[in-house]
Structure formats: structure tokens, C-alpha cells
Amino acid sequence: MNKERLIDQFMEMVQVDSETGHERDIADYLLKVFKEMDVEVYEDDTQKETGYGAGNIFVHLKGDDEKAEPVYFTVHMDTVVPGLGIKPSIEGDYIVSDGSTILGSDDKAGIAAIIEAVRSLSESGASHGDVEFVITVGEESGLVGAKAFDTSVLKSRYGYAVDSTGKVGTVVTSAPTQSKIEAHIHGRTAHAGVAPEEGVSAITIASKAISKMKLGRIDSETTANIGKFEGGGPTNVVTDYVNILAEARSQDDEKMKAQTKHMIDAFESAAEELGGRAEVNSEVMYSALEAKEDSEVVSTVTKAIENIGREVSLISLGGGSDGNIFAGKGIDTAILGLGYENIHTTAERMPVEELAKITELIIEIIKVQKEMGRPE
Known part of the structure; x- marks a missing residue:
């Protein structure tokens, strides 16, 4: 993982306006980034259904190990308001806005981590199974994109929404x-x-x-x-x-x-x-989300968290997210904390250490997934 590149990616991305319902610019930006990485990427046609600024983006990182179980991750590209003209900077151990807007770490920290994870896996030549990424629109205004997304395109039986409070190591296993x-x-x-x-x-x-x-x-x-x-x-x-x-x-x-x-x-x-x-x-x-402690989705992330030197914290959350939608469509899902703070306010900030750790965790989940192989 290239930490400096990760930070630069995040800071560049939060400057692309993407208030919920107006996702066209960020969708175009992400399509360009993934195409340059030479991975399979496309935008679905749900915009005509949702009326939002773009469709959802689906990214497929093809693996070289057919025995490895595929895994999916979901993040969202939209932000709350005020999210126009964000000016990020680094203050000590945190990335912050100038105080007149949000920062947008919810959920662009998750997107930046995914981008760096894909780059790192490609550069290292590490063997892995198929990995699927869904980047949705309209999460902040009713989980609109996730509701419209056609989950039949996913080969993964389970995966993770990278979008929750709590330091890396926090895993939401139930939500209402x-x-x-x-x-x-x-x-x-x-x-x-x-x-x-x-x-x-x-x-x-x-x-x-x-x-x-x-x-x-x-x-x-x-x-x-x-x-x-x-x-x-x-x-x-x-x-x-x-x-x-x-x-x-x-x-x-x-x-x-x-x-x-x-x-x-x-x-x-x-x-x-x-x-x-x-x-x-x-x-x-x-629908409610419930990932049982003895399920594959929880056992996989538990091992990955321990491997990166963090403590595992399994929690319940009082709010819903895109993870609820995917779980409701039959794909076992847990939600990962990524350490952002004061979200939905102009005091929002992203700890640099947590940005690096969530990237490390995504990479480790993919590695652990390979080790587990496919069920017989």
C-alpha cells in the first residue's frame, strides 16, 4: 500500500462535488480512474429509474485463483450538504475541510481505500479471488441507488459495506x-x-x-x-x-x-x-441486517482484523445503510467502521491512520478470503 498516494487520492476526490442527487461529476471521475487501472467497470442504467445524477458503478477485479470465494464491497459516492467546493487540508494527524463545508469522508474515505486496495493488489501481483465493488448513488437520501441495483450481477455470497462510524476493527453485525x-x-x-x-x-x-x-x-x-x-x-x-x-x-x-x-x-x-x-x-x-457471529462474513473479517493488529469490536447500530439493502436481497453483509469523525457536519475530519488502516483491512479481507477457498 502506498500511503502517500492514498492520501492524495482521497484529497483529490473530495474536491469533486457530489451532493446526493447530483453525482454525475463524481461518477465520471470514478469511471475514468478505474478504466485507467484496467479493471472491468461500468455504470448501470438505474439513473432512468432513480432520477439521480448518475447510475451506480460496478467494478470487477478478476482474480487468478478460481478456488477462492468471491467477495464484494459496497461504498457510496454521494455526500450530504453543504458539500460544494470542499477545500481539504492536513492538520496534524487529520484531514479536514476549511470549516465552511463537510469533508466528504462519508463515504469517499471508503472509495479511496478501495481504489488503493485495487492498485496495491495489482502492483504486488498477489494471488486472489474475484472481488466485486458496488459504488452507489443516493445513499444519503434514502439508500436510493442500492435499492435500484440489480444484485443478480454479483457472484459473491457475502461482503462488506465500508461505511460506518468507529475505528477500523469495528464491525456492525446488526442494524434495524x-x-x-x-x-x-x-x-x-x-x-x-x-x-x-x-x-x-x-x-x-x-x-x-x-x-x-x-x-x-x-x-x-x-x-x-x-x-x-x-x-x-x-x-x-x-x-x-x-x-x-x-x-x-x-x-x-x-x-x-x-x-x-x-x-x-x-x-x-x-x-x-x-x-x-x-x-x-x-x-x-x-430490512434489518443481521450477520451472525459464526457466519463466514463475520469470521472472515474477524481474522483479517486480527491479522492487521487491531481489536475486533462487533456492535449493533441504530441506523440503516446500503448494507441493509444488500442483506435484504439475500447477500450476507457486515458493515465496517472506517474511523471518520463528526460526519454530516462542517467539523468532519478523517484520521490519516484510519484511512490507511481501512485500506489495509480491505486488502487483508481479500487475502483471507483466498485462504478460505470455495465451499464444497
């Missing part, structure tokens, strides 16, 4: 499923001073429903939250419509479904009781 709940509460308008008894307040309906809900921490695996309560107007008019956006999450699919039903029932029963109407829709945003 989530449902989004949108409620449209309809009342009946009336003059609030002259004839309030003729009206039905949508605000009152929604408030009564929410007051009956279990929210926040439901149990050790389940949470629920109201994110938006919107509607209303002049104080002399009984409000006849409000819109509520909420969510339910759980490590357990059945618990998530039960919590979602509980919230929907609360809206509907309050509306019926007070003479209004509730239109409530819910959508499962992603």
Missing part, C-alpha cells in the same frame, strides 16, 4: 429495519370564535393520537419517533388538515410491524372518535 409512516389527518373547518362546535380540529385529532402512542425507546431493539407535524393557519379558523411524518425502527421485523400498526391504529381511532378522517400510509424503507 425501518418503516416510514405518513398520516394525513382531515377535520372540518369552522369559525373558531363564532361556531367552534361545528368544526373538527385536525390538530386535536393528531395530538390525541400522538398522546396515546408509545414513542422514543420502546425496548432494547425498537424505537419510534414523530419527525414532522405540519399544518394549520389563522387562530380564528378550526384547522381541517395536518400532515404527520413518523418512523418506527427495530432489530426485529415483527416488532417493527407491531409498532407501525400501533401508530396507525392510534391515528385512525382518534379520527373516528372525534369525527374526522385519517389517511395513513406506511412503507418499509429497508
Whole structure:
């Protein structure tokens, strides 16, 4: 691994604008980089489905050992805002922005590590099996690219999303499923001073429903939250419509479904009781991720982490990622911590040591994968 080249690659890449939904420039940049490395690379046609700035990028690093089990890695090319005109610099042991923007280490640190891993493997001539890389769009705005990606192109049975907090050595083995709940509460308008008894307040309906809900921490695996309560107007008019956006999450699919039903029932029963109407829709945003400790995906990364001299930390995470989508499509997936700090803020920073270590870990996973061979 060439550490200086890795740092230069990362710093160059974060200067390519790629706010979520506007990935064209970074996609073109990455296609050029991989083509120059003489590996198989293409952009899929999901842009017409997602409407985002580009399609997902698929990279295939062909191995020379047919007995080795293939493995996949996924990262995302988009960033949150403010991510235009990023100016990176090195301050001590960290790479930082100038403070007016994010840095973009989420997830360009993962991409830089993959690029350097491919270069290093090619230059060393090390024997390895097939390695597949998926670089998605729209992760930051609903895992859009991963949802649209055709996983039938993957030969790997398992792999890793390189996109989590925690120092290198951290492995997310469980992450929740989530449902989004949108409620449209309809009342009946009336003059609030002259004839309030003729009206039905949508605000009152929604408030009564929410007051009956279990929210926040439901149990050790389940949470629920109201994110938006919107509607209303002049104080002399009984409000006849409000819109509520909420969510339910759980490590357990059945618990998530039960919590979602509980919230929907609360809206509907309050509306019926007070003479209004509730239109409530819910959508499962992603499935739960669970990689068992005795699974190949965990045993492989555990050995690789130990080989690079780090301690293994298997954790649960309260949020979803592209890894949830791939796991939900039947590809066993764990999520790797890569050490970025203060992401989604202008104080974001990337430790140089962790950038080098995640690259080292990706290379080591590929080597360990070769040693394990294909199952009979």
C-alpha cells in the first residue's frame, strides 16, 4: 500500500462535488480512474429509474485463483450538504475541510481505500479471488441507488459495506429495519370564535393520537419517533388538515410491524372518535441486517482484523445503510467502521491512520478470503 498516494487520492476526490442527487461529476471521475487501472467497470442504467445524477458503478477485479470465494464491497459516492467546493487540508494527524463545508469522508474515505486496495493488489501481483465493488448513488437520501441495483450481477455470497462510524476493527453485525409512516389527518373547518362546535380540529385529532402512542425507546431493539407535524393557519379558523411524518425502527421485523400498526391504529381511532378522517400510509424503507457471529462474513473479517493488529469490536447500530439493502436481497453483509469523525457536519475530519488502516483491512479481507477457498 502506498500511503502517500492514498492520501492524495482521497484529497483529490473530495474536491469533486457530489451532493446526493447530483453525482454525475463524481461518477465520471470514478469511471475514468478505474478504466485507467484496467479493471472491468461500468455504470448501470438505474439513473432512468432513480432520477439521480448518475447510475451506480460496478467494478470487477478478476482474480487468478478460481478456488477462492468471491467477495464484494459496497461504498457510496454521494455526500450530504453543504458539500460544494470542499477545500481539504492536513492538520496534524487529520484531514479536514476549511470549516465552511463537510469533508466528504462519508463515504469517499471508503472509495479511496478501495481504489488503493485495487492498485496495491495489482502492483504486488498477489494471488486472489474475484472481488466485486458496488459504488452507489443516493445513499444519503434514502439508500436510493442500492435499492435500484440489480444484485443478480454479483457472484459473491457475502461482503462488506465500508461505511460506518468507529475505528477500523469495528464491525456492525446488526442494524434495524425501518418503516416510514405518513398520516394525513382531515377535520372540518369552522369559525373558531363564532361556531367552534361545528368544526373538527385536525390538530386535536393528531395530538390525541400522538398522546396515546408509545414513542422514543420502546425496548432494547425498537424505537419510534414523530419527525414532522405540519399544518394549520389563522387562530380564528378550526384547522381541517395536518400532515404527520413518523418512523418506527427495530432489530426485529415483527416488532417493527407491531409498532407501525400501533401508530396507525392510534391515528385512525382518534379520527373516528372525534369525527374526522385519517389517511395513513406506511412503507418499509429497508430490512434489518443481521450477520451472525459464526457466519463466514463475520469470521472472515474477524481474522483479517486480527491479522492487521487491531481489536475486533462487533456492535449493533441504530441506523440503516446500503448494507441493509444488500442483506435484504439475500447477500450476507457486515458493515465496517472506517474511523471518520463528526460526519454530516462542517467539523468532519478523517484520521490519516484510519484511512490507511481501512485500506489495509480491505486488502487483508481479500487475502483471507483466498485462504478460505470455495465451499464444497
